[in-house]
Amino acid sequence: MARYNVPLFSRLYQLKQHLESLITQALEKLQEQQEITMVEKPFVHIERTRDTRHGDFACNIAMSLAKTAGCNPRQLASQIINHLPASDRIKNVAIAGPGFINFFLNDNIYQSIVTDILTQASGFGRSEHGQGQSILVEFVSANPTGPLHIGHGRGAAYGAVISNLLESAGYKVDREYYINDAGRQMDILAVSILLRYLELCGDPVPFPEKGYQGSYIVAIARDLYAEHGMKFHISLDGLVAQGWIDREPETQLDELIRYALDKLGTADFRTVLDSGLNQILAGIRKDLEEFGVTFDTWFSERSLSEGQGLQHYLAILKQHGHAYEDNGALWFRSSAFGDEKDRVLIRENGQPTYFASDITYHMSKFERGYTKAIDLWGADHHGYIARVKAAIQALGKTPDVLDILLVQFASLYRGKEKVQMSTRSGEFVTLEQLRAEVGKDAARFFYVMRRCEQHLEFDLELAKSQSNDNPVYYIQYAHARICSVLRQMREKGYAYNQEEAFANLGLLSEVHEQRLLATLARYPDIVQLSALSYEPHQIGYYLRELANDFHTYYNTHQFLVESGPLRNVRLSLSLATRQVIRNGLAILGVSAPEEM
RNA sequence: GCGCCUGUAGUUCAACUGGAUAGAACACCGGCCUUCGAAGCCGGGGGUUGCGGGUUCAAGUCCUGCCAGGCGCGCCA
Known part of the structure; x- marks a missing residue:
């Protein structure tokens, strides 16, 4: 995963800069007085303890300087301290x-953070770091062949939170959502529906093992039958007579x-296919909306094949010698860009591969003006990264304009017991079922509690429990x-007087108050850090800590x-805490209830 | 076989991206409700960071060799 050297503009950052300059000045003085000699300008690093x-x-x-300066570190430290310029922000140096x-x-150093928070309100924690640079985050993009399951749910939650984070960091x-509405899987969907439909017509045939078995297919067929009657009725006798049932x-x-x-002919076949596609897609969309996940664009794979994009990019690849023909197929020389082997672009039968349209798709992101693209994929697609990155490089992009995050799978537990799932029989737990059982807030929170490359164990019992076992309730409780x-x-009979509060911030001198203030001051840094390193879990951990500081103070x-x-x-101070909890929960897509 | 990811307390996970005595939660033990919500707070025990080498003033973090688990290695998507 990419790591960043993050420039920060918060109060903490200003403090770090201040201390850094004090140290630098002290070192310069030491060198002037020839107490130490330095070969080059040292890198002064200040960190929070x-x-x-x-x-x-x-x-x-x-x-870090002791060795080159030829003295022992503690002694050097004391020399530096002796030459530190005076500062009104420092109480003591040791x-x-x-x-x-x-x-x-x-x-008093952190007290004014209360003013910052209450005046900036929902804007507190936002920064201009991204300078309005536009980023496209593509996520979920599940094949529209069935309802979303809990694995997709994690990608949805993760993508949504990363998007929110990047917005907070000043990106546009x-x-x-990339809709895979072309290709063989769609055809399989169409025939799966057709077979269920033929059953309704009173003309059943054995259902193929690799067809889509889920009951939602039957429901789609039923609608199709209700709307069109026997219109798509065909006889499969000819197929069966050829020994179809015993094929691989x-x-x-x-x-x-x-x-x-x-x-059926292509038009009717398409009608059957689209009846399924539209219904499933509508279901996915509704599911995601109820999960608080919305998209700006739903990008259709089909729309790519209707344009000239593919031909355009194939021409460029050929022109630069990155594509060649072999065995009747057109290949991309991805091995020249670090991939394990070359990949087929156009099959022997003349059909472009999924990879070929994926190249067009990814290039379209940059054509549309995005300076950066982020993809969230299921972890099982990691073998695909090298070829996509190879392709955009071959087409003149640097590989870092595309960041691909792999989201590991989630397994469900009910207490100690693992919930068994098998995709083959179509018996998996859907996102909708999960939401119905644990609620949106818990689901959203649990999904982003772990780093994405970390396998997630989702405990249903824990997510449902309304107790201190459950971090969601713990944080929401502080807010309430x-x-x-x-x-x-x-x-x-009191009324809150903010003027009086701001005039007396110096009264916030208790240990617990100081601690809470310091934690609040960290929030902008946390947001930016988790945004730029794509680590939403940091927000969750931070909010837990903040809630803890508040509960302790309260008690x-x-x-x-x-x-x-x-x-x-x-x-x-309480209001400031409430504001930061709200802002943090908003990024996570979790509600902040006034009472519970 | 090759490639990617993971391995930290009994369990689930953090660790400010190389810093000081590795921290939380759950579970376990013991305290705190006549006071703004006990869905809370305070205290306690619990560790050879998978194993071995190396780099560094400093390694859970970087390099390297093993071990274990997951995933991938199609003219599927």
Whole structure:
């Protein structure tokens, strides 16, 4: 996975910059006084500490310079500290461990984050990092041959959250679903429907093993029959007479497709096919909408074959010697771009491969003006990455304009027990069933709780449980609790006075308040980091931590106190917390209820 | 056989992208409701980061060799 050196523009970033410049100044002074000699300008790295005992920020410069400077790190650290310029933001500086320089900041340093959050509201955490650059995120793109299952659900949730994250980071994001409405799978769908339809016509034949077995096919056939009656009734006697029933599974389908096309004619065959396609697609769309996942474009594979795109790109590939003919087929020399072997573009029978239209499709993304494309694929497609990247390179793009994220499979558990699924018989748990059982919020949250390359174990019992076992409720509870405090406030006859709060931020001096403030201040960095590294789980973990800080604070201190300044300032901190929880949950597509 | 991914507490996972004593949750043990929601809080035990080498002041993180699991290796999509 791509890792990024992330420039940040938040309050924390400014603090880091400040400390960095202090260190640099100290080093320059040391060099002037010839206390140390440096060959080249050192890279000063400031990082947040994990442990509050180590202060707020730490610098490792003394350790990385010790060797070239020829002295021991702790001694060097002390020299650096002695030459640090004065700063009103620093309370204390200390040497620790093997030579870390630890910075302890003044208590008031984070207090104004409350003002930032409450004035920026839903905009808090957003940045302009992407500078409006446009990105196309393509995800789900499940074949429209049946309802979405729980594996697709993960891709849907993941893609939606990554899109939200990138928007928050200042990119212009479009979400796209690529509809594989062309090719053999569609034909198999058509004949599967046709056979069920013929059963309704009173003319049943054995159903092929590799046809689509799901009951939704029967439902589609029923609608077709209701609308068109016997219009598509054909006799399969001729096919059966040729010994069709005993053929190999794949040839069985091919013969059936050929026979049906011949008997029905392309127009009627297409009508049968489209009746299934449209119905299934409508179902998928509704399913995703109810899951809070929407797309800007639904891009049809068929529409590609109607244009000249493929011919255009094939011509370019040939022109540059990247395509050649062999055994009657047209091949792409992908091995020249790091793929294991060359790939067929046009089959011996003249039909383009799926890969060929995929090249056209991916190039269309850049033709449409996107500077970057992100694909989310099921992990079983990883062998396909090399050839697609090879293709866009051969067509003049750098490989990094396309990022492909592999989403590992999800397996379902009911407590300890694994829920068995078999795609072969068509008995898999659908996304719709999952949503019905655990609800949208839990499903969305659980799906993005793990890094995408991590296999997900989805525990239905846990997702359903309304207890502290369940991180979704834990975070939502913090939000509801804050809302409840405000209700209590009104009942007690108080009104929140923000002016008074902002004038008294200095009162936020308790340990728990300081901790909460520091956590809140991290939010913009977390958003940007998880956006640029495509790691939504960081938001979930962060929100859990934030909720924990709040619950702890809540349990230790009373907010609705008599003193106006203290009451209002504590309420402002609570409101700021509520705002950040809302913003974070919004990115995840999880609701923030006012009461539970 | 080759390629990609994964391996961290009993379990499910983090680890600020090379930093300090590897952290959470669940489970287990013990405390906290007359006070803004106990769907909460506080404390405790629990680890040879799959194994072995190497690079580095510093390795769960980088390199390398094994071991185990998953996925892929079509003129299917």
